[in-house]
Amino acid sequence: MSRLIQIIYISRSSFITTTNSTEIEPNVARILAKSRVNNRKNGLVGVLYFGSGCFFQCLEGEETEVDKLYSKLQQDSRHKDLKLISRKLINTLTFTNWAMKFVPLETKLNAELQAHGYSSFDPYKFDAVMTEKVLNLLQTSTNVDSQNIIQQSLDKASVEKPKNHLALLAIIILILLLAIFIFYLSHGRV
Numbered sequence: 001m002s003r004l005i006q007i008i009y010i011s012r013s014s015f016i017t018t019t020n021s022t023e024i025e026p027n028v029a030r031i032l033a034k035s036r037v038n039n040r041k042n043g044l045v046g047v048l049y050f051g052s053g054c055f056f057q058c059l060e061g062e063e064t065e066v067d068k069l070y071s072k073l074q075q076d077s078r079h080k081d082l083k084l085i086s087r088k089l090i091n092t093l094t095f096t097n098w099a100m101k102f103v104p105l106e107t108k109l110n111a112e113l114q115a116h117g118y119s120s121f122d123p124y125k126f127d128a129v130m131t132e133k134v135l136n137l138l139q140t141s142t143n144v145d146s147q148n149i150i151q152q153s154l155d156k157a158s159v160e161k162p163k164n165h166l167a168l169l170a171i172i173i174l175i176l177l178l179a180i181f182i183f184y185l186s187h188g189r190v
């Protein structure tokens, strides 16, 4: 059995956020659903926070598993600018109950940020003290445990996709009709 470690990294999402602050962004819901299945399998635990287009994730588990996941994370095109801000050996896991705890936009966190002079959630600007404070808050905050909320977000996204496809199809048909019309016009048949 390899040693237990904890890492914290931050990153910026590559996708454009489409939801308001009370809903879980469908891309994040997809990440969470996958993480919870995988992490349970690999003995990993942790917490994920997503705010102002930035991810803040803490991962704990056996060193080999955490490192394997971090390599995968570096290849994941849904986020960029990954920055490992902490990596340390631990004796016990902190997030024992959560394969991946998810904390939604938190009023407590916003208040803490403002108290320390930060106008928004920008973890790239945090110093070590602020990072520790955020981690403590995420440890004590309420987890969005309900698979329902994640599932609803995923369902909503899959209903919206066909709508986009229909709009694209309508535009293609319109362009085709216009092209046929111009063709006939230029050959003097209309």
Ligand SMILES: Cc1cc2nc3c(=O)[nH]c(=O)nc-3n(C[C@H](O)[C@H](O)[C@H](O)COP(=O)(O)O)c2cc1C
Pocket (backbone or CB within 6 Å): 011, 031, 034, 035, 036, 038, 039, 048, 055, 057, 069, 072, 073, 076, 078, 079, 100
């Ligand atoms: C911000 C972010 C956090 C993620 N967290 C995890 C995680 O905790 N566990 C995990 O297995 N995958 C996580 N992923 C997804 C991985 O990058 C990768 O897509 C996934 O592990 C691939 O799983 P598979 O090999 O079973 O297909 C995360 C992705 C992003 C963008």
